[in-house]
Amino acid sequence: MTIHIGAAPGDIAETVLLPGDPYRAKWAAETFLSDVRQVNAVRGMLGFTGTWNGHPVTIQGSGMGMPSLSIYVNELIRDYGAQTLIRIGSCGGMQDHVGLRDVVLAMTASTVTSPSSTIFREVNFAPGADWSLLRAAVAAAEAKGTRTHVGGIYSSDTFYDERPDLNEQMVRHGILAVEMEAAELYMLAARYGRRALAVLTVSDHLITGEALASEHRESSFGDMVEIALNAAFP
Numbered sequence: 001m002t003i004h005i006g007a008a009p010g011d012i013a014e015t016v017l018l019p020g021d022p023y024r025a026k027w028a029a030e031t032f033l034s035d036v037r038q039v040n041a042v043r044g045m046l047g048f049t050g051t052w053n054g055h056p057v058t059i060q061g062s063g064m065g066m067p068s069l070s071i072y073v074n075e076l077i078r079d080y081g082a083q084t085l086i087r088i089g090s091c092g093g094m095q096d097h098v099g100l101r102d103v104v105l106a107m108t109a110s111t112v113t114s115p116s117s118t119i120f121r122e123v124n125f126a127p128g129a130d131w132s133l134l135r136a137a138v139a140a141a142e143a144k145g146t147r148t149h150v151g152g153i154y155s156s157d158t159f160y161d162e163r164p165d166l167n168e169q170m171v172r173h174g175i176l177a178v179e180m181e182a183a184e185l186y187m188l189a190a191r192y193g194r195r196a197l198a199v200l201t202v203s204d205h206l207i208t209g210e211a212l213a214s215e216h217r218e219s220s221f222g223d224m225v226e227i228a229l230n231a232a233f234p
């Protein structure tokens with residue numbers, strides 16, 4: 001076990017799905033995995049391991065924000081040997097053509113800062129998705145007929161934004177959506193030579209002000225989990 005994850009060695013699969021919300025980890029594990037067992041409850045950040053189509057899979061909550069995700073992903077990689085890490089989460093749409101319940105596959109993830117900024121200092125590192133995962137996720141989304149967008153997203157440090165000018169620049173440069181975790185996931189995967197991807201469902205919209213009704217959140221979240229699993233095991 002580690003400081004923040006109580007799982008025993010061998011309890012964590014090489015493939016890990018990372019929702020921000022631990023209760024979504026529980027729901028996704030119980031909905032999609034077989035032989036599910038809870039492997040973490042430290043600080044209530046639930047994690048579960050089971051199998052999908054015979055493949056071992058762990059679904060571990062990451063918390064909200066890059067600092068929280070950074071803690072879990074560091075320990076999953078360094079202490080448990082995670083090889084493929086896929087964020088499954090929600091995001092806010094930032095383009096007119098990106099609608100509620102659409103799926104966004106993050107090819108890149110821009111930030112103002114990140115927990116890795118201290119390493120990069122003046123370098124503008126470009127956090128990008130693993131190509132094999134991205135390609136498989138596009139194929140899975142197309143096979144499902146899910147409205148999907150592939151492009152850059154913005155990993156913000158704040159939910160209650162005080163910088164409307166930032167959003168304006170992100171929209172101007174074609175950023176599809178905003179969330180708060182993917183960039184650090186991509187930077188850690190690059191640092192440790194692992195595969196990472198963020199598969200996101202649009203649950204609110206910064207331009208229209210719309211938000212997904214709670215009854216639609218679960219079904220759209222399910223499509224995203226299926227796409228992530230099919231991307232991990234094409």
Ligand SMILES: Nc1nc2c(nc(Br)n2[C@@H]2O[C@H](CO)[C@@H](O)[C@H]2O)c(=O)[nH]1
Nearest residue numbers: 020064065090091092156158159179180
């Ligand atoms: N900053 C930001 N984060 C968002 C937004 N919509 C969603 Br869903 N999120 C994500 O949802 C959580 C905040 O509700 C964070 O973990 C973000 O990744 C949004 O409009 N803005």
